Structures are given as structure tokens and as C-alpha cells.
Amino acid sequence: MRSREKTLNLIILSVMLAALTGKLAMGNDSTSRLESLVHGLPETIEEWHKSPDFSVYDADNLYIYINGGAELYISYKFINLISQPYVNLEDDEIKIDIFDMGSPYNAYGIFSHSRETIDDFVGSNIESEYAGGLLTFWKGRYYVSILAYPETESRKLTVQKLARNIAEQIQEESVKPPLVALLPEENLQPHSVRYFRHYTWMNMYHFFSNKNLLNIDHQTEVVMAKYTVDTGKPAVLIVLDYLDEATAVAAQDTFKRNFMAGVQDEYTHDADQLWTACVRDKDLLVIVADAPSLETAQRLVQGVK
């Protein structure tokens, strides 16, 4: 089904864990790096002046700044945020938020979480999404949001300049999680790819359950995406990479029991003739939902590299 570089991943994980053991030191490093990024921004740009007051948050107090939204970032292992406003004489604001997500994987994950398009607003090698005055992009371990609302053409250009400044300062490579590369490319809707480690996001394209029936925890990597098919409704492909085979086996059994009427087969269909698949290879589980035919479901499963 695929050839994974599991060993390499374990090494990366070990390095990350080692870094986490020095949490305080890392937090300080993280804060310093973020402060350095905003110090690198111009004091004035067009009509806008950099506010002398920036704010820094961590996982313990992020909810103060993002009312009701902090859990999303914490579910992606958020470390620190720096918020740097720009203001003009009318007291309007451009809000710059730079998140240190701890790793490029998590930065990619949070960026991919809700985007509906991918553009090159910041640069040709940077995945971003700009719409209506809100820009989000990721580079290296950083996820960046710049909000200038209400949108004007002038503000849009200012947002672009600020974003490019930040992106140029970030030297780290934007490495996507290897799991993403397992997705077959044929008929893939690129903007639909989601990457996460929290069960809440399983229902993004197809409602399964409010419960964590697939035992997704922070050690489980999940990637999902939509695929264009002949019928209007896209098929959904989900790949789950568990820590060990036993957990994957248990998850497969639970899925079949709850969503495939307990059938032994790896493929089944519902009354609407939409096919579901649940196929396991060692510690990797591949699920297909809403496929219009058995052949489509099989093609998606077999396409996982």
C-alpha cells in the first residue's frame, strides 16, 4: 500500500520530545523568535503605524486573546502567539498574529484546517489564502494571520507587503507531514486536504460521530481529502496512522461495527448506493466515504501510496 519512512518519523518525534523536555527554555526561545519577527516589521507602512504594544500568549492564556477559539490551536500543539497591531489616524487596525506551532507539520495542519482555496498571494512557494481582508499562510513552524477589515484595495496591498516581510524573515523550510504525500493525486481537490491529530475534526466532510470511535489521540496522525467523482458529491478519503497495529485493529473493528453494519467485508454500500471502505495495513487505516461505486472506493484505497 505504501512505503513509509517510519524510522525517520520516529527520529523527528524523538527530537521534538527532547525539545519539549526543555519546555521553559523552548518557550523563551519561541517568544524571542516571535519578537524578532515583529521587530523586523517596518515602523510605518503607507498610512499605518506599528503599535508599540504587542502581546504574547501561550497555551495557558490564549483564550484571553481568542475568545472561544483557543482549543483549536491547542489541539494542534500551539506554543506561542505574538499579536502585533498596526493602526492609522482613524483608529482602524490591521491585526497581525503569528503563531509558533512548534513544527511545520502543525503549522500546515492549522492552515489546512479551514481553508477553501490555495493562492500565491504571499509568494509562489508559500501556501496562503486571501479573501475579503483576511490573509492566512504558513511557513516553517509559523502560521500567520493578517486581518485588515473592511477590505480596500490599498489595505490589501499593505497586507501583502507585511506578509512578504514576515515570510522573508522565516528561514525554516515548509515541510508537510509525510502522511499527506500518501494521498493519491488523481482527482484530488488540493484545497480540501486536512491534517490533524484530534478526533473532533473527523466530521469535517462526512458526519461520523460526536464520539471518538476511532481512538484518535495526539499520537494518531490523520489526513483527509475530497476527490472529484462523476456524481456531484465528492468522495472522501481518510488515512489514519496509528502508533501501533493493535490500536489500528481496534479502530477498524469499531468503525466496521458502527458504520458498516458490522460486515466482514472491507467495502459496503448504503441504501443510496454510496460506498464505504475500511481497509487496514499494519498500523495504517484507510477509510473511504461517499464513493459512488465500488470501483471508485477501491481505486482510492489502492491509490494510497
Place this chain on the structure above:
Amino acid sequence: MQDETKWKLTRRQFIKQASVATIGSSFLLSGNDVVFAETEMNSKRTLTDVVLVRNKEVLDKRGKPRHDIVLEMLDVAISHLTGKKDAIEGWRTLIKPEDIVGIKTNVWSPIGTTKAVEQSLKARMMSAGVSERNISISDRNVLYDPVFKKATALINARPMRSHHWSGVGSLLKNYIMFVPDPYNYHEDSCARLGEIWTYPIVRDKTRLNVLVMFTPQFHNVGPHGFSPKHVWKYYGLIAGIDPVAVDTIGVKIIQGIRNEYFGEQRPLAPSPHHIEMADIKYRIGTADLNKINLIKIGYEEGSFC
């Protein structure tokens, strides 16, 4: 637990009073005789009344709500909810002159409850005979506000919007500021929010719930959850005595907008199951669409319900 008997009596009282009649002075009510007849019939079946009022004139050229139209929409809703031809009479069935009233608003920028709604509600509290000094409007300060601390009546008003963690920002969620530890209610996508409504600080005090649907946001992008691209001009207000029923209608509309915008079924993720939990577990009201009598007034196109 909430005093269920008392709550039911309150609801029954409103149902009993729903001998609805036309209000000739309001343009919104013209041609709605059928709706009225339907309402009377449904009231006898003891369904829970929820009123949706829509008016395209409610937003001015800058997209700001117009106070006079908001006031009229609220009056129409109250007339239908209380069965009083004279809207002020209707308000007086909800609020007594001796009441001390806390208007629980929501300050989330840039889509808040809005001043127009806040001030309209305040004006109608005063029309019902409440002294201005016994009225307070607050969001995050409700635990410390002197009026809220001795409030005998609460009016709950907020916009509905998609939410990163609870599925939607709902009327039920608006009471999270009545607890000192909001973060302890975030588990399982805020499934326990209904429990807050059983606490003495709010129990049996809520006389009216108003879901502001002028410009609901149906999809979240970025750290502050605000995505201008995903804001829908709906021109509506939903009012009811039962917060669960009103939220249920709100979710139906948000989901309808999502499906329309994305061109496919796109479930809210995470699911807003805290609303269903408020019904099933905490018995705050009903989330069963079959038990809700939706009264639709005004602009009909694209109502999604």
C-alpha cells in the same frame, strides 16, 4: 437541576396566550393571516413557538442595522410569541416593572449583538415599566455587574455564527460568562453548556432569547474565527422563550447556508451537539424540530427553514 415544573408553566402560559391576531400597523404582518391561523392551531398542539422575522431593510448601506427596523422586528416577534396585538402589552407579559433586568449581549467583534438590538431591548424593558437604573447590558462582566448580580430577569441576545470548538456560537453558549471557569466547559465541543442554565445564577430568569441573524457567519477561517467571505446577509431575527428551540432553528439556517455556499452537504465541524444535549440531558428546552412551531414573518427568499 432546573425547576422543570416552573419552566413548563412559563411556557404553557405563553402558549395559552398565543391567541394570535394581526397587527395592522406593521408592514411585516400584512398578508400573514395564514401564518396566524397556523400558529393558533399549532399552539393548541402545545408546540414550542419560535418566531423568525426577516426584513431586507434592516441593514443600511454600510451594512449596519437600523434601529427603527430592529425595534419593529422585535415588536412583531413579541406580538407573535405572546399573542398580544399590542406589542408593548406583549413585552409586559414578559417583564414586570419591578424586575431587575440583565441583557446578556455578545461583544464579539466584528459580528456582535449590535447596539441597535441592545438599545431596542433596553427601550422595550423601559416600555414595560422597568426603571433605567435597573437595566444593564453586559457580556464579559456579568459576574461583577451590580445589576446582573441582583437580576430577577434576563434577556439573552447574540448573533449565531459557526464556531471552532462548539460548532456554533449559540444562545446556550452565551451564558458561559455566568461561570467563573468557562474553560472547564470546553470538553467534547462544549457539550455541557446546558448545565450552566441549571445554575441558580440564571435558572428560571430568562424571559426572552433573541438570535441575531442579520449577517450570520457560516464558516470559520483564521484565529479570530472571522472570515468576511463567509458572512451571509440574512436580515433576520429569531426570538423565542425556549433557547434550545431557537438555537435549533438557527443551526438549521446556518447549515442550509453552508450547503448552499459550498454546493454540497457540509456538516458543521465540530457538530453543535451541545444544543441537543441541552434538551436530552439538561431538559432546558426542545431540540426536536417536530416539536417546534416556527412562525415565519416577512422576507421569505432563501430562509433555509
